[in-house]
Amino acid sequence: MKKMLVVIALAVVSFANAQKGTVLVGGSVGYSSHNVSNRGNDSKESVFNFSPRVGYQFNDNWTVGGEFTVATAKEEFGNNENKINNFALGAFLRYTLPLNQTFSVFADLGAGFQxxxxxxxxxxxTTTAKADGMYVGITPAIFINVKKGFGLNFNIGGLGYSALSYEHNGPDVNDFSFSFGKAFNIGISKNF
Structure with missing residues (x-):
């Protein structure tokens, strides 16, 4: 099954000449859509997410900040419809290693409530179910400094774990993801 995936990522990272005491502002936006038409048994699926972040670079390599995510997924098949709304609020810690004036590598460690x-x-x-839980993830990436702190970020996935516990004796859902090579994100960034 093929999916068309459109990802627009605006992720904030530090750059090779970053200085302590600077503020990072940014985030990401993503959208994917999947349609199947099979002799009247049509199905549609769409996913949208928005994840802004704000961080403070307290030395030349370390950044700490806050992040939140709002996401919605909708699947329609025949007269049936499934809709999932997700909200996450957490913090991130980033370590950046400058390789030269143009290239840096970094890793983000994020964790929080969802x-x-x-x-x-x-x-x-219509049946409704609600759940609360936590998430944690690590994402390595590469940064290319284009000009005066503006740059491009590239990552090809990460490692993550999330847990949700549904109300009223509902199920506990644990999800482990290893997405290296399965995802590709490009972003732009600016260090203020």
């Missing part, structure tokens, strides 16, 4: 609301409509009745 909640999720699932709505399932089966053509007659």
């Amino acid at each position: 909640n999720q609301k699932d709505e399932v409509y089966n053509g007659f009745v």
